Amino acid sequence: MTDIAQIDPIAALQDKEPQKPPRSQWKDVWDQFRKHKGALFGGGFLIFITLFVILGPLIWQIDPQKLDIRNKDIRPIYTWLWDGDAKVSWNRPLGTDNLGRDGLANMIKGGRTSLAVGWAAMILALVLGTLIGVLSGYFKRLDGVLMRFTDLVLSLPLLPLLLVAVTLFRQPLRAAYGPEGGMFVLIVGIIGITSWMQTARIVRGEILALKEREFILAARSIGTTPYKIITRHLLPNIMSPIMVSATLGLATAIITESALSFLGVGFPSDFPTWGKMLADSVPRMTEYPERVVLPGIAISLTVLSVNYLGDGLRDALDPRIRGR
Secondary structure (H helix, E strand, C coil): CHHHHCCCHHHHHCCCCCCCCCCCHHHHHHHHHCCCHHHHHHHHHHHHHHHHHHHHHHHCCCCCCCCCHHHCCCECHHHHHCCCCCCECCCCCCCECCCCCEHHHHHHHHHHHHHHHHHHHHHHHHHHHHHHHHHHHHCHHHHHHHHHHHHHHHHCCHHHHHHHHHHHHHHHHHHHHCHHHHHHHHHHHHHHHCCCHHHHHHHHHHHHHHCCCHHHHHHHHCCCCHHHHHHHHHHHHCHHHHHHHHHHHHHHHHHHHHHHHHCCCCCCCCCCCHHHHHHHHHHHCCCCCHHHHHHHHHHHHHHHHHHHHHHHHHHHHCHHHHCC
């Protein structure tokens, strides 16, 4: 009893160890993200392929459109492993096509075009989807009209719509911006305008859940305008689903551009993209299968890495999953 009476109650309540600083939210996000091996692979490969297509021309300075008939049909150097009689050249590590154009230079140039189209179309679709989703979720009187319009666009057959749009607007845009610039504007616009619907639905659902929270009701009670509520309170809280939607939109845009180029309604025939390289390789794919494999692998790995990256971001940015 004596020992218990001598205990100072104030000293007993005091912390014996120094308090640790609070953990940063972004550190928690990174800790969860790095546990996802697929997301680490996806992010690393996406950075690698982006640097490859941006810095590649500075290292490999061969013109991808230069014709060299004397050195046509050179096969990649690795084909020598199973075919000792293959026509290979160390100066052309990825070989040449039937017109003598360098394979590595075309892979770099084609990747730059495909990724540029993917990023630009993804940003356009993200802006349109976020705008329509916010307006539909926050303003009740606009919800019915915008969502029915979204359902209408979702019900349209995408590929025939793309082909019709390219046929109608190709010549005016090529006359205004040139053959390459006009097709870039056209393809980016078409992919972006036909790819915003999923983002709009995701954003609308998040806005409907957030606008009934206490901090939004408090902001309304003090007379905050809808514009300030959306920009200061709602948009910062829906950045995580928007980022995830952005990664998936990038993969969709790359595949769509490759499909259009493969069908021959994309960029001009002498302008390389990964999809165009696939289309040019099909007639002789039995003799030179590597010409189909190389751009196909590039498209597949890029899309796979973007999907893994989006999966990892979804897990890392969702606080309900982050704690598990």
